[in-house]
Amino acid sequence: MAINHPSFGTIADNRVIVFDTTLRDGEQSPGFSMNLEEKLRMAEALAELGVDVMEAGFPIASQGDFESVQSIAQRFAKGGPVVCGLSRSAPGDILRAVEAVKPAARQRIHTFISTSDLHMRVKLRMTPEAVLEAVTNSVSLARNHVADVEWSAEDGSRTDPDFLCRCVEAAIKAGATTINIPDTVGYAVPEDIARIFSMLRERVPGADGVIFSAHNHDDLGLAVANTIAALHAGARQVEATINGIGERAGNAALEEVAMALRTRQDVIPFSTGIVTQNILRTSRLLATITSFDVQPNKAIVGRNAFAHESGIHQDGVLKDKATYEIMTPESVGWTTNSLVMGKHSGRAAFRDKLSMLGYTLGDNQLNDAFRRFKDLADRKKVVYDEDIVALVDDEVVRI
Ligand code: KIV
Numbered sequence: 001m002a003i004n005h006p007s008f009g010t011i012a013d014n015r016v017i018v019f020d021t022t023l024r025d026g027e028q029s030p031g032f033s034m035n036l037e038e039k040l041r042m043a044e045a046l047a048e049l050g051v052d053v054m055e056a057g058f059p060i061a062s063q064g065d066f067e068s069v070q071s072i073a074q075r076f077a078k079g080g081p082v083v084c085g086l087s088r089s090a091p092g093d094i095l096r097a098v099e100a101v102k103p104a105a106r107q108r109i110h111t112f113i114s115t116s117d118l119h120m121r122v123k124l125r126m127t128p129e130a131v132l133e134a135v136t137n138s139v140s141l142a143r144n145h146v147a148d149v150e151w152s153a154e155d156g157s158r159t160d161p162d163f164l165c166r167c168v169e170a171a172i173k174a175g176a177t178t179i180n181i182p183d184t185v186g187y188a189v190p191e192d193i194a195r196i197f198s199m200l201r202e203r204v205p206g207a208d209g210v211i212f213s214a215h216n217h218d219d220l221g222l223a224v225a226n227t228i229a230a231l232h233a234g235a236r237q238v239e240a241t242i243n244g245i246g247e248r249a250g251n252a253a254l255e256e257v258a259m260a261l262r263t264r265q266d267v268i269p270f271s272t273g274i275v276t277q278n279i280l281r282t283s284r285l286l287a288t289i290t291s292f293d294v295q296p297n298k299a300i301v302g303r304n305a306f307a308h309e310s311g312i313h314q315d316g317v318l319k320d321k322a323t324y325e326i327m328t329p330e331s332v333g334w335t336t337n338s339l340v341m342g343k344h345s346g347r348a349a350f351r352d353k354l355s356m357l358g359y360t361l362g363d364n365q366l367n368d369a370f371r372r373f374k375d376l377a378d379r380k381k382v383v384y385d386e387d388i389v390a391l392v393d394d395e396v397v398r399i
């Protein structure tokens with residue numbers, strides 16, 4: 001059923017809202033904090049990437065966070081992504097977030113409270129009834145100020161199902177337009193996530209008038225798989241961060257979710273507004289700003305994501321890229337794939353590399369150069385172009 005949303009109007013049933021939280025949950029990972037200017041540069045890049053909602057920060061957390069959210073809201077005063085501020089359920093938190101997002105053309109308040117037994121008893125020291133009351137009061141207060149209100153059940157995936165239904169019902173009755181069920185500690189497996197979202201959509205009155213949202217942490221490396229499971233079970237908002245940064249092991253990586261949807265339309269038939277060609281440069285900007293490199297084998301944006309070293313793979317890619325590439329490097333912003341020369345490389349890639357470097361060799365010369373290249377590759381991890389040039393320079397004929 002198509003939903004009429006205060007920020008987006010009528011949303012087609014297969015359209016997924018991308019909620020980026022790089023500037024809030026992402027920034028909460030140790031060493032990743034950003035200053036105002038850096039946050040503004042990231043906000044600009046995220047808007048160009050096509051995110052629908054940008055969680056700009058947690059305004060009550062510090063004066064700096066408040067100012068960052070407010071500046072980003074000012075930047076998008078005339079349009080752009082929905083600018084969201086996070087708040088706990090206390091009235092002071094909510095009002096601070098309201099003030100921070102006010103300049104934005106489209107504003108959202110995201111308010112949360114823990115709902116699991118463990119969190120309520122140990123962290124909040126509140127009874128379930130008091131938590132339910134806080135849900136109603138916090139969402140009502142936020143709704144008095146903005147039309148677009150998201151409510152989150154912190155530690156939702158470890159919450160008693162009946163109590164979770166009661167909380168979600170209270171949030172919807174109080175006016176929440178998005179219901180987010182975080183897997184706060186990355187404990188859930190895809191089957192858990194599917195069960196929770198299906199249950200809420202079936203059992204909670206009013207569930208068909210709101211957007212359900214998935215917010216998964218990556219402690220077991222399942223954040224992206226869980227996010228896709230949530231979509232299959234009816235969620236239509238995904239919360240994610242660039243490069244998957246976030247508390248502990250991080251959040252679902254935005255680029256991975258976006259490309260899984262684009263690449264596997266046959267089994268995940270949903271669309272987003274993400275301009276995938278901008279993915280790599282957004283990832284690189286974040287790495288530069290935070291001074292944290294992306295791991296080489298990171299899906300989509302890692303240095304090796306489109307690099308081939310083994311001879312068998314290089315030979316295949318030279319014949320037809322589709323043999324070992326499931327998406328084109330260009331579709332996520334790389335200019336090309338790369339054939340990395342090392343001890344696993346084969347003769348076909350070596351010949352291709354020589355031709356790129358401007359050399360043509362007869363069969364005997366090629367055999368000899370290839371043997372010396374293999375000797376060198378056994379001693380060096382990666383053989384660079386200049387090594388190959390030095391290797392063949394004295395015995396070849398330049399084109
Ligand atoms: O992981 C979490 O539970 C959160 C909430 C504040 C949404 O980040």
Ligand code: ZN
Nearest residue numbers: 025182184215
């Ligand atoms: Zn989180």
